[in-house]
Amino acid sequence: MSTVVLLSTRRLPPTYFDQVREDLGDQNITIDVVGWVAPSAWVADKVNTFTLIGPGRMPAQPAPEPEPVAEASEEAPDAVIAPEAVADPDTVVADEAKIAPAASEVAAATGAADAASTTAGAAAASPPPPAAAKPRPTGAKRVVKAVEWRARRARKVAGRMLPKAIKTSAPVKFLRGQRATSDLGKTYWERVLSRRDVMATIDKADVVVALDAGAIWAGWNLGQRKASTPVVLGLPAARREFDQLKAPAGNG
Template identity: 85%
Template sequence: MSNVVLLSTRRLPPTYFDQVREDLGDQNITIDVVGWVAPSAWVADKVNTFTLIGPGRMPAEPAPEPEPAESTDEAPDAVIAPEAVADPEAVVADEAKIAPAAAEVAAAGAAAASTPAAAAKPRPTGAKRVVKAVEWRARKARKVAGRMLPKAIKTSAPVKFLSGNRANKDLGKTYWERVLSRRDVLTTIDQADVVIALDAGAIWAGWNLGQRKAGTPVVLGLPAARRELDMMKAPTT
């Protein structure tokens, strides 16, 4: 049975490890993960170990679902208490109280409807209208320029490439330094048949491990790992 170590700086869902086994062509493969970010949910049933070397904490184990309680008792028939039934005389008295109040509300509404509405503010005309229009267009232009131009610059392809490349480079160095500082992580890597860097943030660590461990394949991505595992399983001539 082969043992692979996954180097990752991204948040991985539990279902991802099922995909790893499928892509590598071995459902019995042992998976150890060295992650900068904790997985999105409980993965103890999916991998051999998951070592978190970045910020945060591992997800808690989900609580078992309670078994539904079986009940054989039938619900008793509904019983209406005598005091819950309204007395006909009380209903008549309540209706007599409601009628005057409704009449008062109707009279108030009629009075409000007869009150003349406030006169609308006159719209500017002539030169004042031209000045107001120019001021409104100037305010709108300033808002559009202040809102759209920075966003267009930030989302342009060159800026996104440079910022993403710089972020991956900084994360890659930090990730590699943390790997070197953890004896348990180095021990796990020493026991691997193949080490797989899954993303751009883990490439730097993978390259350095490849220089230090000449006898262990260190590859980028699952397709390259599949080729290495297939060559290991191929009979030698």
């Protein structure tokens, strides 16, 4: 069974690995991933290993679907009333006479509680006293604050002086993107090189594939270190390498 190690600095969905197997022409291929960013969802059933070397956490395993619960019948059995549960009319009249004074007492207590609640609400609605003013910095702190303020103002003025058409132009965006990619590529390679588990996984690979621009620098360095293992950019080049591995010896 062939093994491929994918180097990636982008977020990959689980369906991407199905596409990898299809593009490489082998559904039984073993896939190990060294990712800077965690996948978008659970991938343990799609790859052999996914080693996250960047920030963040791996997605949690989805919870199993709950089993269906049988619905209870809405029909209730006929209620049976015991004869002794039915009150005598004379008893009901006597109870009503006892309840009337108690109800008047409850109403008086409720009115007093409402009045107290209204007074408390009016007190809460009054605005709190204003907070004391923050003391201004003095001495060395005042000098530091003044320097920071002037630096921020200088940056704002410099940004306004540069025309918006230049800041948003394609060449400037390209240069910014290249710089960000270069910084990420170097950081990614340093992290790969410092992880023994990652290097051990790469040592077992038949082909190593750098999937994006952020992983190119790591792929190039691995190609210099491991001349016996093909290190390529993109899946089409990986497919050619796997086809050569499967070809009978002597067919060139």
